[in-house]
Amino acid sequence: MKRxxxxxxxxxxxxxxALVLFNCMVFGVASFGETPYLRDIYWPNATTKFFAxxxxxxxxxxxxxxxxxxxxxxxTDIVLPxxxxxxxxxxxxxVWCAWLCPLGLPQDLLSGLRKRLGIPYYRMSxxxxxxxxxxxxxxxxxxxxxxxxxxxxxxxxxxxxxxxxIPYEWIDPNRALYVYPQIWLGILPPTTIVPIVSIGTTIxxxxxxxxxxxxxxxxxxxxxxxxxxxxxxxxxxxxxxTKCTSCRICARVCPMGIEDMYKEKTSRNVTARNCTHCYxxxxxxxxxxxxxxxxxxxxxxxxxxxVDYPV
Amino acid sequence: xxxLKRKEMKPMEKNGKNTQADSGARERIKSLVAGRGADMTAxxxxxxxxxxxxxxxxxxxxxxxxYFIDVARIHDRRVAEINKFKAGGGxxxxxxxxxxxxxxxxxxxxxxxxxxxxxxxxxxxGEAYLxxxxxxxxxKACAGCMMIDDFPLFSQCDAIIAPTPCDAKLKISDEFKExxxxxxxxxxxxxxxxxxxxxxxxxxxxxxxxxxxLTGNKITRKRLxxxxxxxxxxxxxxxxxxxxxxxxxxxxxxxxxLIAWLAYVDDIARWTENVNKLSDELEKAASEKKNVANGxxxxxxxxxxxxxxxxxxxxDIVEEVGAVIVSDELCSGTRVLYDPxxxxxxxxxxxxxxxxxxxxxxxxxxxxxxxxxREENIINEVKNGGVEGVIFHAMQGCHLHTLDATRLTNMxxxxxxxxxxxxxxxxxxxxxxxxxxxxxxxxxxxxxxxxVA
Numbered sequence: 139m140k141r142x143x144x145x146x147x148x149x150x151x152x153x154x155x156a157l158v159l160f161n162c163m164v165f166g167v168a169s170f171g172e173t174p175y176l177r178d179i180y181w182p183n184a185t186t187k188f189f190a191x192x193x194x195x196x197x198x199x200x201x202x203x204x205x206x207x208x209x210x211x212x213x214t215d216i217v218l219p220x221x222x223x224x225x226x227x228x229x230x231x232x233v234w235c236a237w238l239c240p241l242g243l244p245q246d247l248l249s250g251l252r253k254r255l256g257i258p259y260y261r262m263s264x265x266x267x268x269x270x271x272x273x274x275x276x277x278x279x280x281x282x283x284x285x286x287x288x289x290x291x292x293x294x295x296x297x298x299x300x301x302x303x304i305p306y307e308w309i310d311p312n313r314a315l316y317v318y319p320q321i322w323l324g325i326l327p328p329t330t331i332v333p334i335v336s337i338g339t340t341i342x343x344x345x346x347x348x349x350x351x352x353x354x355x356x357x358x359x360x361x362x363x364x365x366x367x368x369x370x371x372x373x374x375x376x377x378x379x380t381k382c383t384s385c386r387i388c389a390r391v392c393p394m395g396i397e398d399m400y401k402e403k404t405s406r407n408v409t410a411r412n413c414t415h416c417y418x419x420x421x422x423x424x425x426x427x428x429x430x431x432x433x434x435x436x437x438x439x440x441x442x443x444x445v446d447y448p449v
Numbered sequence: 450x451x452x453l454k455r456k457e458m459k460p461m462e463k464n465g466k467n468t469q470a471d472s473g474a475r476e477r478i479k480s481l482v483a484g485r486g487a488d489m490t491a492x493x494x495x496x497x498x499x500x501x502x503x504x505x506x507x508x509x510x511x512x513x514x515x516y517f518i519d520v521a522r523i524h525d526r527r528v529a530e531i532n533k534f535k536a537g538g539g540x541x542x543x544x545x546x547x548x549x550x551x552x553x554x555x556x557x558x559x560x561x562x563x564x565x566x567x568x569x570x571x572x573x574x575g576e577a578y579l580x581x582x583x584x585x586x587x588x589k590a591c592a593g594c595m596m597i598d599d600f601p602l603f604s605q606c607d608a609i610i611a612p613t614p615c616d617a618k619l620k621i622s623d624e625f626k627e628x629x630x631x632x633x634x635x636x637x638x639x640x641x642x643x644x645x646x647x648x649x650x651x652x653x654x655x656x657x658x659x660x661x662x663l664t665g666n667k668i669t670r671k672r673l674x675x676x677x678x679x680x681x682x683x684x685x686x687x688x689x690x691x692x693x694x695x696x697x698x699x700x701x702x703x704x705x706x707l708i709a710w711l712a713y714v715d716d717i718a719r720w721t722e723n724v725n726k727l728s729d730e731l732e733k734a735a736s737e738k739k740n741v742a743n744g745x746x747x748x749x750x751x752x753x754x755x756x757x758x759x760x761x762x763x764x765d766i767v768e769e770v771g772a773v774i775v776s777d778e779l780c781s782g783t784r785v786l787y788d789p790x791x792x793x794x795x796x797x798x799x800x801x802x803x804x805x806x807x808x809x810x811x812x813x814x815x816x817x818x819x820x821x822x823r824e825e826n827i828i829n830e831v832k833n834g835g836v837e838g839v840i841f842h843a844m845q846g847c848h849l850h851t852l853d854a855t856r857l858t859n860m861x862x863x864x865x866x867x868x869x870x871x872x873x874x875x876x877x878x879x880x881x882x883x884x885x886x887x888x889x890x891x892x893x894x895x896x897x898x899x900x901v902a
Contacts, residue, residue, distance in 0.1 A: 256670060258798035264643060380829050383788060384822045385811035390802060391793040403821060422791050444688045444789050447681060 145421045145439065149236065153243040197223045197363060227364050231371030231409070235361055236416035241312055241354055245347045249393070252348055260349045262356075267395045270356040271412055278359040281306050308335040311343035311354065351393035355414055365411040372434045373415060375399065377408045381428040388419035388429065399429060474627040478596045481577050486597040489570040493594075493759075494524045494601070496569065500759040507701055509741040511734070513727035517708050520715050521758060524601040527714065531605045534560055540664050543606035544713060545591065545618055547780050548636055548812070550653055550804050551713065552790060554610075556668045556676040557660035562602050563713035564609065565781060566590055567760025569875045571597060579624060585846040586875040587757055588617035595625055602714070608663050610656060612636050614816035615849055632659050640809055640817055650805040657801070673800050677790050683717050684789040686724040691783060693728050694775070695834060696735040698742055700727075702751070702774020703764045705782070710758045712785045742773040747894040749774055750836040752827060753854050753870075754844035755781035760875050763842050763883070770888050776834040778827050779842075784813060815849035827857060831866055838867040838894045840887070845874045867894055 197219055227234070236242055252259065262270070313336035321328050346353040355361055377399055389400035399408040399419055408429075420429045423441030430440040504510075505518050520527055531541055540559040544551065554561040571593025572586050579592055594603040612634040613619040622633040634652050637645045657668055666672075690708070694700055708727070712720060749772045756763060756779055764774055777783050788811040792803045813823035830836060839861055841854035854870045861868040869890045871883055 253794040253796065256796050258796040259794075380825060380832070383811040383826065385788050385791075386806045387791045387803075390806055391791075418793065422793060424789050424791060443692070444684055445692060447685050447789065 144442075145417045149416065150243075150246065152237045153239075153246065156238040157240050157243055197360070223363075224367055227367040228371050229373075231373035231415055232361065232364050232368050232413060233373055233415045234364065235355060235358075235414035240316065241358070242352075242414075244315065244344070245352050245354060248344065248348045249351050257349075259351050262350065262395060264395070264397075267356065274357045274359055274362040277309075277357070278362045281359060306359070308333050309339050310336060311340040313337075314340035315343075352414070352416075355394060355412075361412075361414075368413075369409055369411060371409075373409075374407050374432050375409045375413060375415070375417075375420070376406045376430050376432050377402055378406070378428050378430075379403050381425045383425060383428075385424065387422050387424065391418045391422045393418060472627065474624070478578065478628065481574060482596055482598075485574075486599065489574065489593070489597055490600050492570040493568040497522055497524065497759045500761050503761070503765070504703060504707060507703070507741075509701075509739070510704070511700065511727060511730045513723060513730050514704050516723045516726075517704070517711055520711055521707055523714065528601045528605070530716070531560065531562070531602070535605060540607045541605045542660070542663070543603070543609040545609060545621065546612040546614060547713075547785060548612035548614065548634060548808050548814075549610045550656060550808055551717075552673065552676045552680050552804055553653070553657045553660055553668065555679065555717070556673045557657075557664045558666045558672075559607075559660060559664050561713060562606065563710075564591055564594070564603060564606070565710075565755060565757050566594060566602075567757035567875055568594060569760070569877075571600075572875055579620070583846050584617050585615075585754070585844050587755065587844060587847075588621060590757075590875060592621060592624070595629060608632060608659075610634060614814050615847070617846075630663075632656060636814075636816065637809070638816055638818065640812075646805070646809075649809050650802060653801060653805045653808070670795065670797050670800070673797070674792075674795050677792060677800060677804070679717060680786075681789055683712065683721045683724075684786050686721045686728065687712070687786040689728045690724055690731070691787075693731045693735060696732070697738060698740045698746070698748070698773050698775060699731045699734045701741050701768060702749075702777070703761060703768055705774070706756055706761070706764055706777070706779070707758060709779075709782045709785045742768075743771070745895075747772045747891045748776075748835055748837045749891075749894075750776040750778065750827075750830055750834065750839045751782070751842060752778035752839055752857070753842035754847045754850040755779055756842060757781055762875075762877065762880065763840075763871060763873060766880065766884050766887055767840065770884060770891060772887075772891050772894075776830045776836050778813065778823070778830060780814065783830075787811075815853040820853070823853065824857065824860060827861070828864070831861075836866075837898070838869070838890060840890070841868065841870040843870050843872045845872055867897065 249259070314332050317330055317332050321330060343354055350356075379402065382403075384400065386400050389395075389397040392399075393416065394410075394412045394414060396410045396413055398410040398413075402408045415431070417431060417439060420431060420439055420441050423429045424444040424447070425441060426443035427440045430437045432438065501518050501522050504521075505515070519525075535541060542554045542559045542561050543564040544554075544561055545564055549561070551561040565587065567587060568590050572589045573593070574596055575589035575592030575594075576582055576584070578596060579589065591603075594600045595609075598604060606629070608630040609622075609625075610632045611618060611622040613622070614636045619633075622631045625631055632655075634656060635648070637649060639645065661668055690705075694705065708724065749767055751764065751767070751774055767774060788807050790800075790803045790807045792800050811822060813820065813826050815823065817823075827839065831839065839858075841850075841858060843851040843854045851870075851872070858868040858870055867890065869886065871886065873879055873883060
């Protein structure tokens with residue numbers, strides 16, 4: 139396999155497989171039925187709500203639905219999902235984002251199309267990037283506080299909760315992107331409603347993801363939630379500073395515009411909060427062993443020397 | 450995106466028929482050279498022949514080395530090739546430093562030729578013209594060569610790209626603007642921050658535009674990609690040679706430095722092919738444990754000011770007194786092709802960004818501050834290359850390298866690694882003194898060894 143595609147090709151295969159599995163409902167309610175606890179295993183990152191209890195029903199949905207529903211079953215509806223979420227993110231970090239997320243694949247395919255057409259990507263300045271990363275935490279906070287306000291009996295809004303929109307369903311580009319194909323495939327009934335705002339955000343998302351690499355990941359609230367736990371996860375990106383020549387290739391190829399792995403001169407763990415573990419940096423690094431992906435301290439992938447470069 | 454647009458620019462005047470006031474540079478040069486040009490050229494060629502002879506007669510010379518020694522006699526084969534290229538309408542672009550993006554020159558259809566040199570005869574001429582005896586001899590030699598009418602490589606250049614890492618190179622472009630078409634390149638001294646990066650990309654784009662104007666060819670995506678890949682192959686071959694060299698002392702440092710110097714003088718595709726041939730041969734030698742020197746020869750690293758052909762004084766001394774140069778941190782050595790241009794997508798902007806990044810960020814030139822890359826690179830080479838001592842070559846008048854030599858010598862001594870600074874010039878007058886100092890240094894290394902054992 140060509141060295142440049144050493145990681146991106148398997149990643150694409152993983153993404154496609156994950157998409158098929160998610161959409162065919164191999165996991166979750168479809169396979170485990172209504173078994174307690176197992177029913178509550180949701181992928182931490184997928185921002186989709188195809189229908190209730192689907193495995194791609196992310197924690198953000200779960201939290202907002204639960205809070206809207208007046209905290210009836212505190213343990214199974216809030217504590218357990220959060221616990222499972224933390225465990226899943228601790229084990230794999232944000233590997234979920236680059237390798238398994240159903241929204242990652244269309245973004246990567248759009249970038250691939252752009253590359254083929256020879257159109258350059260739009261490079262966000264650091265200020266804009268930082269602002270977007272702050273926005274997603276703000277969005278997460280607003281979504282949750284809004285739904286809490288809807289769910290709390292004391293606020294007086296609880297009577298309106300059937301008529302007011304649930305925010306995350308509205309902004310989620312997955313809705314229009316995957317619900318229509320699923321209706322077409324017969325997985326969902328044709329009467330499924332897609333909010334009009336979601337169609338708008340989907341188009342917005344598709345256009346911007348074409349021009350900006352991994353645009354949705356910059357503002358994804360589910361990613362924001364994972365980012366809180368991600369730095370402590372078993373999966374880490376580590377750097378051997380003595381082997382680094384500071385050539386800045388890693389920072390340039392990073393679709394999330396992260397510069398930590400380039401700037402770091404001493405420490406070994408360079409996993410940034412926004413890192414999606416796509417390993418573009420590791421794939422392009424021309425120094426043997428300068429960057430590596432570790433699982434519980436054990437190296438599973440390392441950068442290779444220029445000697446193997448396929449030209 | 451406005452950066453990418455090819456701005457309207459005045460066409461480059463050939464050999465600088467400038468509209469500005471003529472300060473009489475041509476007349477001054479003519480009177481300073483005073484007809485001695487042919488003699489100086491002949492003497493420089495004689496020096497090349499002597500050094501080439503010396504390299505050819507080294508014991509345990511790999512057979513693939515003959516090609517490089519042959520091309521190193523530039524006045525012979527290489528100049529004929531360049532003249533042939535020029536006769537076919539091609540343009541030749543001289544480069545004064547490793548900061549020059551050769552991929553862009555190549556993509557424009559021009560031929561890049563490195564002008565860094567160590568000829569002694571023209572030094573006095575350059576010194577008289579520039580008027581500063583305290584300036585580095587390499588730049589003085591370059592200046593002298595530019596003044597002579599018929600000097601190999603220098604007289605073939607249609608344009609010269611002169612980056613400005615140090616004061617001497619900065620002023621070269623000013624002093625010769627009336628006689629040569631010179632494109633200066635602003636090298637930032639601090640390489641941190643987004644604005645610096647943008648400024649440097651702009652500098653790279655300016656070079657691209659000037660190259661397009663010079664040759665009349667548009668640098669298309671396809672051409673640029675082909676050039677980048679051509680140089681990537683060279684990088685790959687170079688890394689392979691470096692790896693092979695780590696497997697055992699199978700190559701003299703003097704031979705290695707010559708190959709490095711030729712990287713930007715020779716035709717890059719042919720050079721790559723021959724480096725690969727040499728690596729094949731050396732890999733075989735390494736597996737048979739055929740070392741060039743004695744098994745107990747001290748393993749030395751050279752760092753500091755560039756060592757330019759044919760000024761092989763320091764490497765000659767070091768290897769003649771019994772050491773072997775196993776590694777170096779010279780911009781005329783390992784660094785020439787060490788850092789590759791890695792492109793993530795083949796769009797025009799991404800390629801230009803990649804080229805810009807490659808020439809600025811990994812550079813270990815002493816003109817930068819802070820210069821952590823250089824410290825790390827030296828420490829890394831010492832640790833991984835089995836280096837027993839570091840010799841800093843501080844060219845007289847090369848302030849940046851001299852200052853860095855002091856700093857880095859102290860750093861290395863603090864780490865328990867023997868280090869020596871040699872201050873030297875291009876002339877042969879100090880050979881005896883340098884030899885004594887190097888001998889003492891090697892004895893110290895051997896004494897250290899005995900102590901450890």
